[in-house]
Amino acid sequence: MSTTAIFLVFDMFPSFSGVAPAARLLACAFAAGTCISFNAHAHGTHTHGHGTARLTVDGPVVEVSIDVPLESYLGYDYPPHGEAQQQVWDAFAARVGNPLNFIEPAAEARCTVTAASTTPDIGKATPAVDISNVVLAVKFHCEQPAALKSFSLHAFRDHPGLKQLRVQMQLNGQRKTVTVRPRFPAITL
Structure with a gap:
């Protein structure tokens, strides 16, 4: 999920609209990092070639x-x-x-x-x-x-x-x- 998509999710819920941009960015980074780590774990660690x-x-x-x-x-x-x-x-x-x-x-x-x-x-x-x-x-x-x-x-x-x-x-x-x-x-x- 991209950070833009996560920002859009925040904007869809009025209770999150007052969240400071820094907090929103931190939440985006956490969500993106979680997605990346789950994906890397599921497919194993290696370098193609x-x-x-x-x-x-x-x-x-x-x-x-x-x-x-x-x-x-x-x-x-x-x-x-x-x-x-x-x-x-x-x-x-x-x-x-x-x-x-x-x-x-x-x-x-x-x-x-x-x-x-x-x-x-x-x-x-x-x-x-x-x-x-x-x-x-x-x-x-x-x-x-x-x-x-x-x-x-x-x-x-x-x-x-x-x-x-x-x-x-x-x-x-x-x-x-x-x-x-x-x-x-x-x-x-």
């Missing part, structure tokens, strides 16, 4: 978690409207079934996916449900962990709305944070 990731390497075991607003993957963050948006949803649901469509370790390390999931479970979610963020969790086992020198982030390839990932890495006890963008969609260890 920006996601976060955690990457942990512990010997041959690699765990990755990628948290991205649904809008960055689909181009919209509400249930699909029309056939074109339904096709985008269906293509995304098919891609998310294979975590290598989003992140892939260096081939030389010979890593295999041992577990993968999405929250919410996109395979079971109906597109009519309001989803703010999608978290993809993947666990790899690498036969040659010494050869694990990089990861390719294929999520940028199929999702132009994804502009950057802030990646927090924990590599055998050491921490490092990097920002990855479509121009260079890889993490070098």
Whole structure:
């Protein structure tokens, strides 16, 4: 509700017409702040186009978690409207079934996916449900962990709305944070 609309509401009730302009402005600010906070809470907190990731390497075991607003993957963050948006949803649901469509370790390390999931479970979610963020969790086992020198982030390839990932890495006890963008969609260890 805009402040103009709230002022009009005040003007409609004679008992409020004598309220000082400063008090009316304070009431407007409170009402607007309440509307904004309820809306932000209902849809979750995120920045469109920006996601976060955690990457942990512990010997041959690699765990990755990628948290991205649904809008960055689909181009919209509400249930699909029309056939074109339904096709985008269906293509995304098919891609998310294979975590290598989003992140892939260096081939030389010979890593295999041992577990993968999405929250919410996109395979079971109906597109009519309001989803703010999608978290993809993947666990790899690498036969040659010494050869694990990089990861390719294929999520940028199929999702132009994804502009950057802030990646927090924990590599055998050491921490490092990097920002990855479509121009260079890889993490070098």
